[in-house]
Amino acid sequence: MxxxxxxxxxxxxxxxxxxxxxxxxxxxxxxxxxxxxxxxxxxxxxxxxxxxxxxxxxxxxxxxxxxxxGWVSALYPTSPEVLAATHGERAARDQYAALRESVAEVGRVVAAEEIDCDFQQGGTVVLARTPAQLVRAKETLAHAEHWGLGTVLLDEDEATARLAATGTLGATYNPHCARVQxxxxxxxxxxxxxxxxxxxxxxxxxxxxxxxxxxxxxxxxxxxxxxxxxxxxxxxxxxxxxxxxAPVYSLIVATEPLSEQQWAQIGLAEQETFSDHRHVIVYGQRTADDRLVFGGRGAPYHFRSGIRPEFDEDPKVFDTLKTTLRQMFPVLAGVQYTHQWGGPLGIPRxxxxxxxxxxxxxxxxxxxxxxxxxxxxxxxxxxxxxxxxxxxxxxxxLPWVQHRSRSWEPEPLRWIGINAGLQVATLADREERLTGKPARLGKVLTFLTGH
Known part of the structure; x- marks a missing residue:
């Protein structure tokens, strides 16, 4: 390892x-x-x-x-509704259209400049594996249809044909995403x-x-x-x-190369990236050499925006990622993991x-x-x-041009607020597993994140 x-x-x-x-x-x-x-x-x-x-x-x-x-996606952390409230609906649509065009632009440059980086635009499939997640998937579809985002809803059979995870009830699929090294x-x-x-x-x-x-x-x-x-x-x-x-860490694990038989039981035949509709963000891809790479949030924010090499590792989060994969894909039982790593990403207030x-x-x-x-x-x-x-x-x-976010709160408020948000996301997923209904804690999460 x-x-x-x-x-x-x-x-x-x-x-x-x-x-x-x-x-x-x-x-x-x-x-x-x-x-x-x-x-x-x-x-x-x-x-x-x-x-x-x-x-x-x-x-x-x-x-x-x-x-x-390794996702080259048209995802954007700010909803079109938030952008439209300040800049108008047309500007919000333009921002998201520019993101979709950017996925294609990366592919164009990669081809034109002959950059060998395993770029493959197979789209992304986001599973619904609980009744609450299925509710959110349907809400996502209605939202995407209004804003022209290109997302479609897959039923259970269609979703499983793309990605055969346990408990799959359906999924959303969007073509504007590519896998890359x-x-x-x-x-x-x-x-x-x-x-x-x-x-x-x-x-x-x-x-x-x-x-x-x-x-x-x-x-x-x-x-x-x-x-x-x-x-x-x-x-x-x-x-x-x-x-x-605010630097917040995301961690990733990678399996050894999997066999054709194992991939036949998992899917991703079109090199799709994948996630599911839980609150704690997870993300995965099938690499060009047939490994499964899977990452997610959950590592704590470190006091005073700490960034250190030792923060790249969190055994608890690594174990959670591996456990999640085994639950999603039982065929991975006994599979060896060859790499695990992490790093900070940047979050404005x-x-x-x-x-x-x-x-x-x-x-x-x-x-x-x-x-x-x-x-x-x-x-x-x-x-x-x-x-x-x-x-x-x-x-x-575009709306994001010349945008300046307000500053994060001083410590210890920053440390308390960010880590509280991470905990609320985890508890919201737990609530949904117990109740089968969309979590009431989701509103708390929205309040803490401010978007």
Whole structure:
């Protein structure tokens, strides 16, 4: 068993040299995850004359971009109703349409740039395995039909044909999701950025970001006309943004490669990603080498937005994920698990992602994806490129552009509130298993999360 992400096995780390002296560039991007790399890619596509430098504290793809569950989805953490209340119904529809288009755009770039990352758009199936979950699935369908999200309802037989989990009563299915090997996607985009003339400096932690300059921990100063913060969960560690994002951990396990006979009893023949309609978020995929990768929330938020290597592990959560899989798929009894890992994702106080740029200061930012970032980072990168260069299309007018979430509460209120929300989600699922009805605690969860 290894605690390194499965996705890192065989990764060809370029070992890009750090910044060792002062440097001047047109654009400095802090963070070499997908937000930073897509931003660099589209900036260089838009204006090849730009000098673009991406700096990374560890290595390319070290954060959530290189350790997530591998969903390129049109999911968005803010409901269209919330967006419509502030921006109008048309703007809400445009935001969700842009997300669906972003899934296709990732696939287009992967094909055009010949990035080998196992991209396969098989959609996502979300099971209903209790009567309460089936109620929620039907509510999801009505909601999706109103907003044109493309979701359909599957009956028991149709759902089981896609994914034969125990207790399946039905499911929702949405075609706008692809499976991907995320670290290979990161490394592939990074290689294209360098081919286009961009520079990536690893092992270059940043001490502060300000208008016109980025100061590194080691001392060198980067002078830049434009500075983009693309640090997601690690934004909480930077001066000036410590309460902008709450880093909350998500953990994942991976099985050994399964046999054809085992997969015949599980499903996912079309390479669908999968989840179910419980309150505690879970997510899974069938990898290109026939492993089952399964992750979920449930790990605690750490006081004062703590991010440490030891937080990547939580034996209790790992055991819960494995137990859940055995309950869903009895054929997995006795199967070996080869990898288990975790990492923080970034959650803004109102659960609304944002991307923005101030031409007066030259400062830009993007993030707060709440775990739905693989496609959103692509949309963020295209938006950053438009805002910086001034060559704007309709995506620069979307509701999330220039959105700034309010700050999280100071400690210990932040620690109490976030962990209370995690516990309420767990208790809500337990309530539904006992009563068979939608949990009354769901309203408490909505109040605590604020969305």
């Amino acid at each position: 290894t605690v390194r992400p499965l996705w890192w096995d065989g990764a060809k780390t370029a070992d890009r040299p750090p910044i060792t002296g002062d440097v001047t560039v047109d654009v400095c991007i802090v963070g070499a995850g997908l937000t930073g790399l897509w931003s660099a890619y589209y900036l260089l596509q838009t204006d090849p004359t730009l000098s673009v430098l991406v700096v990374e504290a560890e290595h390319t793809g070290f954060g959530a971009s290189g350790r997530n569950g 995320p670290r290979r996607l990161v490394d592939g985009v990074a290689a294209v950025v360098e081919r286009l003339g961009g520079r990536i400096a690893e092992r270059t932690p940043v001490a502060s970001i300000a208008s016109g300059e980025v100061r590194t921990v080691a001392g060198p100063i980067i002078q830049a006309r434009n500075v983009i913060r693309a640090t997601e969960a690690w934004s909480s560690q930077l001066p000036g943004s410590t309460r902008a994002i 109102d659960w609304q992602p944002g991307v923005g740029f101030d031409p007066g200061t030259g400062l830009g930012w993007a993030g707060g994806y709440v775990g739905d970032g693989v496609a959103l980072t692509n949309l963020a990168g295209r938006t950053v490129a438009e805002l910086v260069t001034g060559q704007r299309t309709e995506i620069a007018k």
